[in-house]
Amino acid sequence: xxxxxxxxxxxxxxxxxxxxxxxxxxxxxxxxxxxxxxxxxxxxxxxxxxxxxxxxxxxxxxxxxxxxxxxxxxxxxxxxxxxxxxxxxxxxxxxxxxxxxxxxxxxxxxxxxxxxxxxxxxxxxxxxxxxxxxxxxxxxxxxxxxxxxxxxxxxxxxxxxxxxxxxxxxxxxxxxxxxxxxxxxxxxxxxxxxxxxxxxxxxxxxxxxxxxxxxxxxxxxxxxxxxxxxxxxxxxxxxxxxxxxxxxxxxxxxxxxxxxxxxxxxxxxxxxxxxxxxxxxxxxxxxxxxxxxxxxxxxxxxxxxxxxxxxxxxxxxxxxxxxxxxxxxxxxxxxxxxxxxxxxxxxxxxxxxxxxxxxxxxxxxxxxxxxxxxxxxxxxxxxxxxxxxxxxxxxxxxxxxxxxxxxxxxxxxxxxxxxxxxxxxxxxxxxxxxxxxxxxxxxxxxxxxxxxxxxxxxxxxxxxxxxx
Amino acid sequence: xxxxxxxxxxxxxxxxxxxxxxxxxxxxxxxxxxxxxxxxxxxxxxxxxxxxxxxxxxxxxxxxxxxxxxxxxxxxxxxxxxxxxxxxxxxxxxxxxxxxxxxxxxxxxxxxxxxxxxxxxxxxxxxxxxxxxxxxxxxxxxxxxxxxxxxxxxxxxxxxxxxxxxxxxxxxxxxxxxxxxxxxxxxxxxxxxxxxxxxxxxx
Numbered sequence: 001x002x003x004x005x006x007x008x009x010x011x012x013x014x015x016x017x018x019x020x021x022x023x024x025x026x027x028x029x030x031x032x033x034x035x036x037x038x039x040x041x042x043x044x045x046x047x048x049x050x051x052x053x054x055x056x057x058x059x060x061x062x063x064x065x066x067x068x069x070x071x072x073x074x075x076x077x078x079x080x081x082x083x084x085x086x087x088x089x090x091x092x093x094x095x096x097x098x099x100x101x102x103x104x105x106x107x108x109x110x111x112x113x114x115x116x117x118x119x120x121x122x123x124x125x126x127x128x129x130x131x132x133x134x135x136x137x138x139x140x141x142x143x144x145x146x147x148x149x150x151x152x153x154x155x156x157x158x159x160x161x162x163x164x165x166x167x168x169x170x171x172x173x174x175x176x177x178x179x180x181x182x183x184x185x186x187x188x189x190x191x192x193x194x195x196x197x198x199x200x201x202x203x204x205x206x207x208x209x210x211x212x213x214x215x216x217x218x219x220x221x222x223x224x225x226x227x228x229x230x231x232x233x234x235x236x237x238x239x240x241x242x243x244x245x246x247x248x249x250x251x252x253x254x255x256x257x258x259x260x261x262x263x264x265x266x267x268x269x270x271x272x273x274x275x276x277x278x279x280x281x282x283x284x285x286x287x288x289x290x291x292x293x294x295x296x297x298x299x300x301x302x303x304x305x306x307x308x309x310x311x312x313x314x315x316x317x318x319x320x321x322x323x324x325x326x327x328x329x330x331x332x333x334x335x336x337x338x339x340x341x342x343x344x345x346x347x348x349x350x351x352x353x354x355x356x357x358x359x360x361x362x363x364x365x366x367x368x369x370x371x372x373x374x375x376x377x378x379x380x381x382x383x384x385x386x387x388x389x390x391x392x393x394x395x396x397x398x399x400x401x402x403x404x405x406x407x408x409x410x411x412x413x414x415x416x417x418x419x420x421x422x423x424x425x426x427x428x429x430x431x432x433x434x435x436x437x438x439x440x441x442x443x444x445x446x447x448x449x450x451x452x453x454x455x456x457x458x459x460x461x462x463x464x465x466x467x468x
Numbered sequence: 469x470x471x472x473x474x475x476x477x478x479x480x481x482x483x484x485x486x487x488x489x490x491x492x493x494x495x496x497x498x499x500x501x502x503x504x505x506x507x508x509x510x511x512x513x514x515x516x517x518x519x520x521x522x523x524x525x526x527x528x529x530x531x532x533x534x535x536x537x538x539x540x541x542x543x544x545x546x547x548x549x550x551x552x553x554x555x556x557x558x559x560x561x562x563x564x565x566x567x568x569x570x571x572x573x574x575x576x577x578x579x580x581x582x583x584x585x586x587x588x589x590x591x592x593x594x595x596x597x598x599x600x601x602x603x604x605x606x607x608x609x610x611x612x613x614x615x616x617x618x619x620x621x622x623x624x625x626x627x628x629x630x631x632x633x634x635x636x637x638x639x640x641x642x643x644x645x646x647x648x649x650x651x652x653x654x655x656x657x658x659x660x661x662x663x664x665x666x667x668x669x670x671x
Binding site for chain 1: 483484485486488490491494495496498499501502503513514518542543544547548549550551552553555570571572573574575577578581582631632633643644645648649651654655658659662665666667668669670671
């Protein structure tokens with residue numbers, strides 16, 4: 001029997017507390033990320049009379065319920081949202097876990113804060129009560145989203161019960177073309193394998209496209225693994241990873257840094273490691289992408305047209321396809337570049353990092369938004385960096401709004417929403433019906449494509465604007 | 469946790485793939501605390517028309533299914549967000565078992581952590597069950613976790629498998645945290661060993 005292991009197997013093996021005869025495994029959680037929405041898990045923990053086993057390994061930041069127009073807690077107009085943010089601060093005081101509140105220079109979206117503060121590191125096992133926890137795998141961590149009962153369990157025990165998922169390698173070879181981003185890569189992957197394509201699998205992204213990609217792009221790719229059904233998506237740590245992690249607050253320092261890097265170099269999958277499922281994606285062929293329907297798998301290139309449900313052989317899928325077009329107000333054969341929009345959102349755990357804002361600003365610079373556009377940095381450090389580079393000025397000069405760090409319009413629960421029938425170009429991760437507000441029509445795109453839509457008023461091929 | 473042993477009840481045939489948890493319960497309701505209940509919120513948005521009125525054609529709005537307790541769904545039920553509110557909306561509206569060819573991974577666990585039995589059966593079997601239910605609305609199905617079988621309206625039985633750990637917990641209604649803390653000495657041993665092998669991580 002081969003002793004070769006995938007990176008996922010190596011990280012899994014080093015976190016096994018015990019495996020029962022039935023295969024159920026108790027895994028140790030190195031670092032647990034919490035947010036304002038983790039209150040249901042905290043409430044369950046308290047009601048059952050337990051405490052937080054490892055407050056030092058628990059990091060919390062408000063994100064889901066933070067209005068982007070409220071710089072401080074006193075600016076909240078909604079008392080329920082204010083109460084939810086205060087509840088997290090109260091829980092942090094009660095249990096003593098790390099808390100990056102609204103007055104902290106570390107606050108932001110949990111999946112932006114983790115990597116940025118060095119909480120997320122290669123080889124760690126991490127959980128968070130949010131499905132986009134897969135994001136952290138970009139640094140070579142095994143990270144996955146959990147429900148509220150599991151949040152309570154991790155808080156109370158610092159462990160989680162799991163059945164070992166299958167392994168999947170998605171190899172993206174070739175070189176990305178001009179104007180093609182990490183968002184386009186992951187949308188292309190989801191379009192190819194479908195929204196359940198990676199269900200039951202721990203995904204590793206590999207190939208020259210991933211090796212050449214910067215950390216922000218890798219974070220975007222891993223983030224949307226759940227949109228292909230996979231709970232975790234990972235990239236092998238390399239020099240890009242170490243350069244990104246070095247010097248961050250909760251990363252090892254000094255001698256410990258050297259020990260850490262030496263250990264992390266053993267993590268990548270062995271050359272002859274066998275994956276349960278292999279997928280190959282042609283990186284050369286990926287163009288800027290845009291979704292047309294109500295599932296992230298409903299995605300085409302910006303040069304494409306709205307697909308015809310009549311060409312769908314499966315009757316169930318055909319019916320869903322027709323329903324999606326009806327909801328989205330689109331007709332088959334329409335060119336995506338002819339679809340006019342009402343709103344642009346640039347932000348979310350998928351695309352609110354500094355490289356995302358730079359890409360959007362490069363397109364917005366010297367132009368005017370012709371539709372309402374909201375730009376929301378993923379964290380206080382991203383916001384400050386963007387302001388230091390003058391990106392905020394580029395956005396506001398273009399007539400765009402510049403909000404406070406929050407999940408904002410991705411999630412439709414903090415005041416930033418679409419009105420019924422409004423159509424958005426959004427850098428978020430889900431185009432589900434009603435996701436951005438009841439009756440809202442969401443099209444997922446990358447940050448440069450969102451800026452291109454903002455300045456033209458319809459979907460546009462960003463490559464044409466960048467070439468100018 | 470509520471025990472699940474054997475359930476016989478009316479089953480709703482739900483012919484839709486990729487039913488995401490945003491459809492099962494929209495995000496604005498997630499600020500409701502679990503203890504305050506999730507009654508009346510299941511499929512809140514999709515069961516209403518544009519004017520906000522209940523759509524009589526949406527299958528969950530039909531009178532005959534007012535006391536249904538099982539859903540027979542299609543592929544990838546509960547994909548998307550990790551929100552446990554989706555499972556709470558199901559149980560608080562009387563649904564204790566969902567039968568489908570496949571589930572979203574996180575939602576599958578959320579169901580089992582709330583006393584529900586998610587049952588995976590083949591595509592063709594699920595399609596046949598839905599066809600039987602459409603032909604005979606209000607027909608009953610039995611989900612038996614002691615024998616791991618589903619009995620269809622026509623009397624056919626289908627075996628299913630569910631993770632044994634969760635099956636035991638459901639049959640006994642065991643609290644997961646208490647169960648895990650029964651292994652506390654192993655957790656402490658692991659933590660001591662982790663201090664040696666991953667000591668470069670400062671907690």
